[in-house]
Amino acid sequence: MTSNESGQGQLFAGTDNQTETADMASKKAGKASPSGARKKRSENAESMARRQREISVSEFFTKNRHLLGFDSPRKALLTAVKEAVDNSLDACEEARILPDLKVTIQRIGDNERQFTMIVEDNGPGIVKTQVPHVFGRLLYGSKFHRLRQSRGQQGIGISAAGMYGQLTTGQPVKVKSKPGRRAVPLEFTIRIDTAKNRPEYSDKPIEWEGKQHGTEVSIPMEGEYRRGQRSIQEFLKLMAVSNPHVNLTFTEPDGTVTEYKRNTDELPKEVEEIKPHPHGVELGILLKMIQESENRTVSAFLQQDFSRVGPTVAKEVCEKAGVNPGSNPRRLDTKTVQRLKDAIEQTKIKAPPLTCIAPIGEELIIKGLKKEVEADFYQAASRKPVVYRGRPFAVEVGIAYGRPGDTLEMTESGKIVEKSVKKNDELLMGNADEPVRLIRFANRVPLVFQQSACAITKAVIGTNWKNYGLQQPRGALPIGPMVIFVHIASVWVPFTSESKEAIAAYDEIMDELKRALMECGRKLGTHVRKGKKLANEFKKRNYITMYIPHVVDALKDILELGEGEVRQATDNLTNVLERSRKL
């Protein structure tokens, strides 16, 4: 199981389990005879060694940029914006600053295919010595080593964007930074040495008018600018949904400015870093943790390298595994470690501290949806954080249903009328006969690509929406005027690849997703059925009033009624029929 799932992606990430798989492989290889080598007699170890050298991650990237989301010019531009915005928001929130962002896409000269992407924030800025590394080095960052919820995870995104820009335009990345009120703003020009994975840079002081603190990154790059689905514009709109505390100004190449205004001053809850939780830890990870641990007894290892393990729990685990708590963990063989792992699983351990998770919360989800999606009905469900593989995560679902103007309401006098609401050009919500729009988020970042490969999509499809009054073709998204918002917050979101486009379908995650969807679905069902009943009644009443004139007309012809009699009969009949209809 381990190798299969981790094998899907995490190439660079070198996550714990990844490295572990390699360890295991080398161990196995050590035991078995190296049959692979035997076949190539013409080569010897010496000749091969001459060709063996370190592969620079930067070089690797230039060959495998699709892994990071830079496979097409259109996608590249969006990925770059996404990475820059992620970084800005993470920085602002960590510094407890309400984020004000400016995103600008400019054409470079008359070139149709070259753009400069500029993202400016009011965050804490970056100190001089770090700027070149953050933007000019892959796998350099503050977030990778921590079990803590943040948008970025790997320290790869923004530098990859810069590298892509450099590759496609030959231009360096420019960064402005002002790390504090009294600091001198500096402008950096950064090139990446792709062979060494090291930045080459220069910096100079600049005037940055009116700026208290913050960072601005501008990357020239090859790209393609479009609107509509999976566009930058849509991405930012989604961003505004999941981050109602952000003010964002977006300037498009043609000069169009869109403002996404915050409607709450509430910053996401501050999150703490945690140690892994023992439950769900896999054998490989456990082995690796033992290797890296500084603790010299099993008991201490369990207590200090994991969260929620005290002396009692450590003792219980050791007893169940038949391991001496005082023994040196590094001396344990794999079989014993396996026993230890089984023992951990059989032991009741308090859930991990959930302070490392900052869900958006039902109230703010609805606020976010209301801000960007005009609908008739809003509902949200925020599940309590739970654990997969020792990592806490929380699932949240929001629903916006019904295009205003398409819905009916009953007046106090008992008449049914069409709700009159201003219609506007709605980007997110589809028509009543189209599949629902699913918007996916991981740690508040919209996921716009690879929808079908994502656990969230699978969970939405796997939910029976017919129970909630929607149509749903087999194996597909339900049909209806609806936006489904799904957010997964976790200290480590298990993406299927480094470009962070789809979430892996762990059982625990799928279960939570389904529960949250059903929770919202039940409330939606009540609303939909009410609406259907009203629509049905409206149709029936229309139907009746449509045929009443014909009934009266025929009577008029047969009985030669006068105009007054006709009018009265029509009124009477309408009255009789409307009176007889009950809701």
Next chain:
Amino acid sequence: MAAKKSKKVTKKPAKAKARKPMSKLDQVTVGEINRCAEHVYKRIQKLDKPELKFPERSLKNARYDKKGGFQMGRGRIERTLTVNTVKTFAQTLKLMALSKEMVQEDDFATKREAYYVSKNWGEAKFTSQPESDTVMDDIEALFSLEGVAREQLRFRPEDHGGNVAGSLVVIDRDRETGAEERIDCTRFGSGSYTIPSSVEHFRFETKAKFILVIETGGMFARLHEHKWWRDVNCIIIGTSGVPTRSTRRFIRKLSDDKKLPVYCFNDCDPYGISNIYRTLKVGSGNAVHLNKFFCVPQARYLGVTPQDIVDFELQDATHPLKDVDVKRAKDALKNDPFFRAHKEWQKAIQQMLKMGVRAEQQALAKWGLNFVIDEYLPQKLKAPKKFLP
């Protein structure tokens, strides 16, 4: 609404035209239509839901009377004006209005024409002819309670009647002049006389001994081609499936007037027996309200009977019964008052079900094309008493 405007256009000539004095029968018809509309109108005035009661047209509401075929029972369907019925309700009244207009104008409409007239009714129009036929049948049934026939409501079926050949003179009248027209059914050569839609005024002259009603066009053609009717001195009538109303009325009238026995020669399958023969003899559930005029209670079933399959060794010229056949046969045994009243028929149908096969009239050709003329019919006609009831 557009529908309303166009309607006025059609009504104008109706009122402009001077009215002929109506016959007594027509006055009754108009009176009934008025009474019906009045009933609805009064309920509306009283702020009640209007309702109409129609006789139930189904086998369930049929009583079998050995002398007069199916009789209508007391089953009534009440149609109250609700969402589900409002359209049909409007259509029913509209058709009545059309009927009244036609009586006053001394005009008529075929069922199809009436269907097209409805196209001018806006939303209340019929979308297909079966829809308008059903409403028309309901009205017909409703008025039959008061003794008003469809002809008086001025609706006509356009289905043409069966074919007639044999020693028979039909005395018709010229519609324009009223002069007598004598039609000699022996003198159509290789063709035959076709029964028109209205036969009420016919008189007959014949010396034939019986009437043979034949299900298939092919068998009729064979008997006619060989002038078989001359050899045995009879009248043959081909119905090509279920006999139309006018054919049934024609046979009934001819048989009544000239005291002629009626024999039926059908395929030996559930359809030939329970639909074609049963309908001819006692009428149908759907038209249960007018069976008293249209059924031919004196009809007897000559063949092909299930026993014939054995007697004439037709086993290897049969086809297995299909599921629908079996269903139809079982349904007849269980639900059809006619078959339930006749043990002989129950035995015959049971026998067919047991054999699990059906035989067409043409199966007799197994023994030679003219076996039916040379052997089968002469042998059967020797003992008419053995015919199934």
